[in-house]
Amino acid sequence: MEFSELIKKRRSCRAFKNTPVTQEQLQTIVEAGQWAPSPLNQQPFQFIAVTDQTVKAQIQKTGIEAKQTVVDNSGPAWVKKYPMNFVGECPLIIVVVYDPTKGGLGSYFEQPHGALQSTSACIQNMMLQAADLGLDSLWFTFFSPSVLKPVLDIPKELDVAGAIMIGKPAMEAKAPPRKPPKVHEDRFSTEAE
Ligand SMILES: Cc1cc2nc3c(=O)[nH]c(=O)nc-3n(C[C@H](O)[C@H](O)[C@H](O)COP(=O)(O)O)c2cc1C
Numbered sequence: 001m002e003f004s005e006l007i008k009k010r011r012s013c014r015a016f017k018n019t020p021v022t023q024e025q026l027q028t029i030v031e032a033g034q035w036a037p038s039p040l041n042q043q044p045f046q047f048i049a050v051t052d053q054t055v056k057a058q059i060q061k062t063g064i065e066a067k068q069t070v071v072d073n074s075g076p077a078w079v080k081k082y083p084m085n086f087v088g089e090c091p092l093i094i095v096v097v098y099d100p101t102k103g104g105l106g107s108y109f110e111q112p113h114g115a116l117q118s119t120s121a122c123i124q125n126m127m128l129q130a131a132d133l134g135l136d137s138l139w140f141t142f143f144s145p146s147v148l149k150p151v152l153d154i155p156k157e158l159d160v161a162g163a164i165m166i167g168k169p170a171m172e173a174k175a176p177p178r179k180p181p182k183v184h185e186d187r188f189s190t191e192a193e
Contacts, residue, residue: 001132010127011175013136014086016167020051021092025133029166030094032129038118039104045119045161048095048152053088058151059095059163060087062143069144087140090165095148096123097158119161130166136173138165 001009030047038044050056063084070079087093096119103114127137145160154160 006128006131008175010131011136011169011173012138013165013167013169013173014083014138015170015173016086016090016136016165017170018089018091019168021135021166025130025135026092026094028133029126029129033096033122033126036118036122036125038102038121039106039114042102042104042115042118044098044100044102044115045122046097046158048097048154050093050095050152050163051091055152056088056090056093059093059143059148060084062147062151063087063140065147066143082142084142086138087163087165090138091167092165093140094126094164094166095152095154096126096161096164097154098161099157100159101157116159116161123162123164126164134168135166136169140165 026049030049033045033047034043036043036045050059067079067082067084070076098115098119100115103112103116103118106112106114123139127139130137140163143163148154148160148163149156149158
């Protein structure tokens with residue numbers, strides 16, 4: 001597939017078939033993640049590949065709790081209808097964690113987020129690789145990290161960038177529209193707004 005076509009074909013999926021993701025596909029996906037750029041090439045990320053039904057159910061529970069917190073605090077009304085069942089149904093969840101201290105030199109000059117920036121690039125690589133393998137994905141963050149970390153034995157010093165759901169889509173999702181790119185010439189200009 002053409003790269004520009006792949007970028008548009010990658011779709012966030014919230015309904016998965018139970019077809020397993022193979023070990024080979026998993027390896028291909030995490031290797032794509034590992035090739036992301038990172039400050040000083042520190043590669044601050046690690047992966048937890050979750051396929052166990054009990055563990056998936058625990059991740060789903062953290063999602064349900066986070067959703068309830070939003071509802072209890074008068075968050076947006078649509079949240080009540082947000083389905084969490086796909087979390088337990090998704091064949092593979094790759095939880096991506098990172099060491100926030102491995103962000104290169106940025107903390108010396110007001111850029112302390114290098115590790116998260118790099119881990120975000122890693123996740124995008126993984127999702128594009130999954131799309132190239134005919135799999136859909138979802139960058140899922142609807143949980144409280146302090147609740148999820150003990151569930152997965154994640155050490156205190158690591159942060160969670162997301163739980164990446166991966167599998168065959170149960171139905172084709174529509175592409176949410178994109179705004180036209182705002183490109184400023186030479187300097188930022190309010191005319192481009
Ligand atoms: C950092 C990040 C966190 C996200 N968290 C969630 C999430 O918790 N639940 C969800 O359903 N979608 C989540 N999304 C997916 C976005 O809703 C989705 O990317 C956006 O609507 C555009 O749709 P597309 O990915 O199909 O192009 C997240 C995306 C990003 C980049």
